[in-house]
Amino acid sequence: MSEIPIIWILGGPGCGKGTQCAKIVEKYGFTHLSSGDLLRNEVASGSDKGRKLQEIMSTGGLVSNDEVLSLLNDAIVRSKGSSKGFLIDGYPREKNQGVEFETRVAPADLALYFDCSEDTMVQRILARAAASSVKREDDNEKTIRARLQTFRQNTNAILELYDAKTLTINAERDVDDIFLEVVQAIDCVLKKKQQKAAAQC
């Protein structure tokens, strides 16, 4: 695992994580794993577990880390052999999730934090919901506010603990300007990993 990069993608709902992840996947061919998508797949399967997850997700709270981490870990193990790198999107959402990920899966090489004002995030989510044909149960104003509150409660502790490997990016700018900064950070990680691998030969 240590030869391929693991990148955490942090930021509140509507900060533009998904847009940047799509651009990263296009450029670098990394495997994109979104905790929200993995959980929504479980909900869509109609299982008992899915129903319980849905109840929590519709309140804007966090589901148990055991559930999220095992979904992530299974997905990582499945594509480990063929992956060029992992983008872990929407995780960690609280400090302890980060600690457990690094203990049970692997250390993260970089965390990209897309920093955005709450007003912008609310506007973006509502605009996305209005334009989308697939309705997300949690894209109503009440749940959006709750999701923002969950985010507000937990994020500073994550940023403090992982300060040394976190790059904070102003996500209020143009998509391409943001991506330029993302590319610089990822190129730097790839270079460091190559140098480390070369030193081991």
Ligand SMILES: Nc1ncnc2c1ncn2[C@@H]1O[C@H](COP(=O)(O)OP(=O)(O)O)[C@@H](O)[C@H]1O
């Ligand atoms: N790492 C996680 N830990 C716990 N719950 C999570 C995690 N990731 C996603 N969820 C649950 O799934 C919901 C939707 O997640 P996501 O699609 O990432 O939404 P958002 O747009 O709010 O970032 C969250 O509100 C939360 O209930």
